[in-house]
Amino acid sequence: MSNETIIDEYKRIIDSVKFVSEGKNEPNLKDFQDSKKIFNHIKNVYELFYTGDTTPVHMTIGFTNYCQHKCPWCYINWQQAGRTSERSGAGDINRKAINASDRLIDGVGEAAAIGLKAVTIVGDGEPTLHKKFVEYLKRLKSFNLDIGMFSNFSFDKKEILYAMLENCFFIRASLDSAKKEYHDKSHGNDDFDKVINNIKDLLKLRGEKKFPIIGAQYVTNTENYKDLPYAAEFYKNLGVDYMTIKPMLKNDLNIAHK
Numbered sequence: 001m002s003n004e005t006i007i008d009e010y011k012r013i014i015d016s017v018k019f020v021s022e023g024k025n026e027p028n029l030k031d032f033q034d035s036k037k038i039f040n041h042i043k044n045v046y047e048l049f050y051t052g053d054t055t056p057v058h059m060t061i062g063f064t065n066y067c068q069h070k071c072p073w074c075y076i077n078w079q080q081a082g083r084t085s086e087r088s089g090a091g092d093i094n095r096k097a098i099n100a101s102d103r104l105i106d107g108v109g110e111a112a113a114i115g116l117k118a119v120t121i122v123g124d125g126e127p128t129l130h131k132k133f134v135e136y137l138k139r140l141k142s143f144n145l146d147i148g149m150f151s152n153f154s155f156d157k158k159e160i161l162y163a164m165l166e167n168c169f170f171i172r173a174s175l176d177s178a179k180k181e182y183h184d185k186s187h188g189n190d191d192f193d194k195v196i197n198n199i200k201d202l203l204k205l206r207g208e209k210k211f212p213i214i215g216a217q218y219v220t221n222t223e224n225y226k227d228l229p230y231a232a233e234f235y236k237n238l239g240v241d242y243m244t245i246k247p248m249l250k251n252d253l254n255i256a257h258k
């Protein structure tokens, strides 16, 4: 790529993300997953290239290593995770669940002080199960960060919805299906209606506001890919902003994937 092309590309990206600096009132979904967004962080790329080190721009963190769902295809090596007695294929029942502590949030605050811009909450389990989920979300927001998160949306407490609404930049619901039978089977739980109602409630609470951007994720396998067109229509009618389709990855260390 010539220097002119790089500069033009850089300008185009700066234009496309203006909504972030101008009050975040017009999310540009075309650029939401733009593979060229690294151009927004040229200074860090330059620093990394010439010194071998730079400060973080984005961090991915987790709050828990346990989950109320039991997706057999989940990349997590559940026989090494906490609360294994609640998992199919569980190994050591004596292993304790891991919960993020205040120190993790303090650490993110320290990273924010040296330039961190965004954090995504994913992890090896379901983040909304953490007892301090609401408190942690508020603290992360107090560092002036953009917060993204993934969830299976199987929660009962309404304060979780309010915390998402008030603090998140984007929220992605991991659904992987659009039919109760398949969701029950592939997520190992009987809560499809609750999950969908939570998404509906969040969309209703957000109303006309543009944030948080709310998406549905569909991890495909040899069974559920046939339902993709139906799922796309279902999610559209639900009113989410976008749908992500990803391949299911195999974890060779996970006995459930054998």
Ligand SMILES: C[S@@+](CC[C@H](N)C(=O)[O-])C[C@H]1O[C@@H](n2cnc3c(N)ncnc32)[C@H](O)[C@@H]1O
Pocket (backbone or CB within 6 Å): 067, 073, 074, 075, 076, 122, 123, 124, 125, 126, 127, 150, 151, 152, 172, 173, 174, 176, 217, 219, 246, 247, 248, 249, 250, 251
């Ligand atoms: C491990 S989950 C943790 C957060 C939360 N429990 C959830 O499901 O959104 C994070 C994301 O990884 C995806 N995922 C899990 N196992 C996967 C696999 N084997 N291949 C591809 N994506 C996977 C899930 O669909 C989810 O969107």
Ligand code: SF4
Pocket (backbone or CB within 6 Å): 067, 068, 069, 070, 071, 074, 075, 076, 124, 125, 126, 152, 174, 187
């Ligand atoms: S809901 Fe998320 S963490 Fe839980 S089993 Fe499924 S993919 Fe894994």
